[in-house]
Every structure is written in structure tokens, then in C-alpha cells.
Amino acid sequence: MHIVGLGGSFRVPSTSLSALRVALRAAMTDSDVDVDLLDLRTLDLPPNGSAGPCAGVSRLVRAAAAADAMIWSAPMYHGTVSGAFKNAVDWLDELAGLDPPFLTNRPVGLIATAAGAQALQAVNTMEFAVRALRGWVVPFVVPVNAAQDAFRADGTIADRALAGRLSALGSMVAQGARCFAGTAAPAVRGRAEQWTTGLAG
Structure with missing residues (x-):
């Protein structure tokens, strides 16, 4: 099983990225699971629709195309997910x-x-996006309020209960990937080929 985490922010440390790491570690508990972390700060994505094939978009699209499951982690700014x-x-x-x-x-x-x-509110926004992309939202979600108090200055988690919830989410995503095993396996064709063939990185 291959699980891809997508998230983070341009702030250092990023609470959304720290939370994502905890969930991905839990997903890796079983030996048949490997993970890939896509940090928005280092992906350096151009605005959607403004560029042709580039390294950041290629990495994102390739990783998502190969994923058996994903974990999304976003900061909430002004009532919704961040622009990035x-x-x-x-x-x-x-x-x-x-x-x-x-x-x-x-x-x-x-x-x-x-x-x-x-x-x-940000979780609800992401749920609509997953449905639009024809994915399945894992029923257990993790909204982290007052996130600045839940993580230490070095990005490590300080809230044991939150660590447990994030770990539970990671495990449930891995379980969900097994349930859907063999039903997702996409064949690349059409528009996606420009991002998944002939590009370095």
C-alpha cells in the first residue's frame, strides 16, 4: 500500500505539516505500507493553469496518481483552507x-x-473537494483547534490526546486502502501523461 500525504504551509514550523507527519507515521505501522510526504512549502507549485509541465507539479501529479490513499492536512485561514x-x-x-x-x-x-x-470548517471544505475528485473521505477526521498550543516550537506534538487521534486517522487510512485494494489502480492516459512521462524529478 502506498499512502501520500499532502499538506503544510509556508510557516516554519507548520502545525499542519507536523500533524500530517504524525498521521503518516501511524499509517506506516504495518510493513506493507510506505508513505510519501508532499510539503507544500518545498513543492513550489505555480498558480494552477499558469504553467506547463514543471518539477513541482510533476511530483504532485505523479505521487497522487500512484497513491492507494492520501492524507490531506491544511491550515485554516479566514474560515477555509489556505490558498496554497x-x-x-x-x-x-x-x-x-x-x-x-x-x-x-x-x-x-x-x-x-x-x-x-x-x-x-476547513475539514468540511476539503471533504467537498475529495468528493469532487471522486475519492472517499475516511469517516474519522481530525480538526485541530488552538493548534499553536498543541505543538512545541520545534514542531513536535505536545498534546497526547491529539497524537492518538492523528495516529488513529493514519491507521484508518491504511485500513481503507486495503479495503479498496485493486479497485483504484489507474492506467495513465490522456492529459495526465504530460506530467507522468518524460519529466525529470
Whole structure:
């Protein structure tokens, strides 16, 4: 099973990235699971629709195309996900060229971090996006309110209960990937080929 984590922010440390790491570690507990972490700060994605094939978009699209499942982790800014995260999700439209398209029959776990008490709003936004991409949202989601208090300055988690919830999410995503095993396996064709063939990195 191959699980891809997508998230983070341009802040250092990033609470959404720290939370994502905890969930991915839990998903790796079983020997048949490997993970790939896509950090938005280092992906360096151009605005959706503004560029042709480039390294960051190629890495994102290739990773998502190969994933048996994904975990998304976004910061909440002004009531919704960050612009950088939404831009990354918009680039997943390039998966239209898969057969079946987009994230069909692939489970996606959702995490959102907020300085206030409205992290669930960002989770709800992500749920709509997963459904639009034909994926399956894992029923257990992790909204992290007052995230600045849940993580230490070095990015490590300080809240044991939160660590347990994030670990549970990672395990559930791995379980979901097994349930859907053999039903997602997309064949690359059409538009997605420009991102998955002939590009370095």
C-alpha cells in the first residue's frame, strides 16, 4: 500500500505539516505500507493553469496518481483552507486523464489546523473537494483547534490526546486502502501523461 500525504504551509514550523507527519507515521505501522510526504512549502507549485509541465507539479501529479490513499492536512485561514493548499488540490484536476479518473475509489484522510476554534470548517471544505475528485473521505477526521498550543516550537506534538487521534486517522487510512485494494489502480492516459512521462524529478 502506498499512502501520500499532502499538506503544510509556508510557516516554519507548520502545525499542519507536523500533524500530517504524525498521521503518516501511524499509517506506516504495518510493513506493507510506505508513505510519501508532499510539503507544500518545498513543492513550489505555480498558480494552477499558469504553467506547463514543471518539477513541482510533476511530483504532485505523479505521487497522487500512484497513491492507494492520501492524507490531506491544511491550515485554516479566514474560515477555509489556505490558498496554497487549494492551489495544490486544483492541480489534481490533471488526474482527469487517469482511468478511472481523479481519485476514484481512493480513501482520503482529512486534517485541519487552526489558531482559533473553527478547524472543522476547513475539514468540511476539503471533504467537498475529495468528493469532487471522486475519492472517499475516511469517516474519522481530525480538526485541530488552538493548534499553536498543541505543538512545541520545534514542531513536535505536545498534546497526547491529539497524537492518538492523528495516529488513529493514519491507521484508518491504511485500513481503507486495503479495503479498496485493486479497485483504484489507474492506467495513465490522456492529459495526465504530460506530467507522468518524460519529466525529470
